[in-house]
Amino acid sequence: MRIAAVADIHFGTESGGTYRRHLEGIEHRADVLLIAGDLTRVGEPDEAQALADELRGAPIPVVGVLGNHDFHAERAKEVVDILEHAGIRILEGETFVLEKGGRRLAIAGVKGFGGGFAGACGSDFGEPEMKSFIRHTHEHAERLGAALDSARADYRIALMHYAPVPETLHGERLEIYPFLGSYLLAEAVDQTGADLALHGHAHAGSERGTTPGGVPVRNVALPVIGRPYKIYCFGEDEGCEDDDTLTGLVRASGTAAG
């Protein structure tokens, strides 16, 4: 099974027409499009509507999580309602399941939050504001773990906005790492298991990382990948080639497509 993934598209009311053209033919290359947060510029409903209009009727399912930008206007519920009305599924502690060819792919999604990484992180201690900050991350990590744990699938993906590991932040200033992610998210992934963890948020970060438990982590923020999306394919025997290439291979071999 193949997934396309991106994050941080920061869609504004002036962004119409800038992204949909990149989805031309995506149904031949991927089975689902994942967006790891910061779907809108600042979370205004008219920005969500512009994005909804841009993605409505996309040839493959579109599934996302919100990011910090999507909360700035304090109208996140309206943003979610508008996007879901257009057929875009937004996850917050839920799982989206895709079935194809007898295989199941489950995507568990949360926004996540910050706090930093093992050895240099905040604690649930001190002022109410500090405790609130760290407890917010704990809540999101727990929701992610619960969603992954309950998913019965051949492949499981953890989708979040904030980073679960510091490796994919390399390029960002060290001083802001605590605002970019938390080890609690990686811990949830490693405790419950996933085949791939995707995130955004760190525009100046690096693409590749791994959780301490060995799960591949990919930063798919649009400024990092420099492409409208990246494609990830599960299993070498799963038909990772795009449909055109696969069709070409079948024709060349003279065997019937199955």
Next chain:
Amino acid sequence: MSEQPDAYTAAHVHEALAQDPRVGELGIGVEISDGLVTLQGVVPTEERRGAIEDVVRELLPEHEIRNRVSVEELREAGEPEVIA
């Protein structure tokens, strides 16, 4: 903006670019030195690039502005990565 060390001015500009409803960007680099403001980063649209410069010009009308913010240019999607 009243006379103050450039470090504080840069921080206030960075905050304004986050808070101003025309911009809402967190990742713009702001350097200020000797009356020159240099802005760096990548944004999705030309309108947002222009809005960044407008906000900075309103805040610092006496400064020269060097707007090195660029607009995203996307390559093709590329080959898939196989997750073993």
